Amino acid sequence: MSVPASASGVAAPAHATAPAPSPAPRNVPALLVKLLAEDFTGAVEVSGSPGGTIHLRLGLVIAVDTPNAPSVETLLIRSGRIDEAGWAAAVTQRATAGEAADVDLNAVLTGRGLIGHGELEAVCIAAVYDAAFAMALSPAEGWTVHEAAVPPELVTCPGESPRTLAEETTRRINALTQAWGAPLAELAAVRCRPAARIDPGALSTRRQAVLLAANGRRTPRDIAFFLGCGVFPAMQDIARLRARRLVEWEAPRTAALPITARVTTPAEVQVGGTHILPRRTRRDRHGENGAGSETTEGKDSS
Structure with missing residues (x-):
């Protein structure tokens, strides 16, 4: 029986062993590092309380959506950087442009002079880091990877490294825990x-x-x-x-636990770990001088 040979002329084993599959990521940061190595473009939907969605382009994080943190739109409008009327006009212009490749919300906002390009980029980056921190405050219950996912219109470009994002999130959690002194x-x-x-x-x-x-x-x-x-x-x-x-606040009130144990009265006696009641007494109506006297049942008369 002939043995197959490699191109270099060295005999190869008759039964080559397939490479072992790489271990599954143990958490979301490890998953993002894996997707970075794969130049993945899409989204990771993280389930939890409340969870969120991490958008990636070529493995870099371009946006993070979570109910736990304000979006870029909220940061721009509620902070007063852009007024509501200007934002509405920009959104309308963007919708009218349709699928034009050179017209996105970023270009409309800066083109109308509502905000500078550098400031808008800074807000988008800040939103990514803040949302990542807010999501990390509660444990992830799982995740789903979506290749065909539509990202938000306002994203950071080119994106943030997952390693840098994880390191900054850890730094923020440690700093706040130390400052607060409690979970x-x-x-x-x-x-x-x-x-x-x-x-x-x-x-x-x-x-x-x-x-x-x-x-x-x-x-x-x-x-x-x-x-x-x-x-x-x-x-x-x-x-x-x-x-x-x-600042001050009221500590959350804890509900009183129902009493389910038997209530022990002071008159009860504990013998050998068992509660017993005191022995009954009976009154003798014909004692000396006609006065009633008490005797205890079971009392040793000797």
Whole structure:
């Protein structure tokens, strides 16, 4: 029986072993690194509470959508960078242009003078990092990769490296955890309000705005959407305001547990781990001098 030979003339094994498949990514950052190596273009839908969608172009992250963080549109309008009328006019112009290759929302916004190209790019990049941080506050339950996914119109170009994005997200989580001194789930859910006596004049403009927006009903996420800022800056400001005792809030009330154990009365006696009632007594109506006397049943008379 002949043995197949390789092109170099060296005998090859009769039964070549197929290469072992690469292990499945253990988490979302590892998945993004894998997709970067594959120059993947599409989206990763992450399930969780609330989860989100990560858009990629040639493996680079160009946008992140999640209900936990403001979108680029919200950041632009709520912050006052672009007024609502100007935004509506730009969207209408973009829709009228149809599928024209040289007309996108980015070009319309800058072409109308509503915002500079550099500032718009900075907002898009900030939105990517903030949304990634907001998604990392809750664990991912799984993911689905979509090759044919339509990205948002306002994206960063060319995109952000998944490794850099993961490193910055970790840095932000560690910094906030250290500043807050407790799990970030507590900070993310807190509904604070200004302290009774404060001097807001000593604060920066941004922290004054956060302090005024903290009305006892808004979470840091709500404040971010209300002001048109990132969730991370809002949480960071609240942590620093607390350190200066400028905000306060009520701790969540814990419901009282139902009492299911048998209530022990002081008169009960515990013998050998068993609760017993005291022995009954009977009154002798014919004691000495006609006075009643008490005797205890079962008492040793000796």
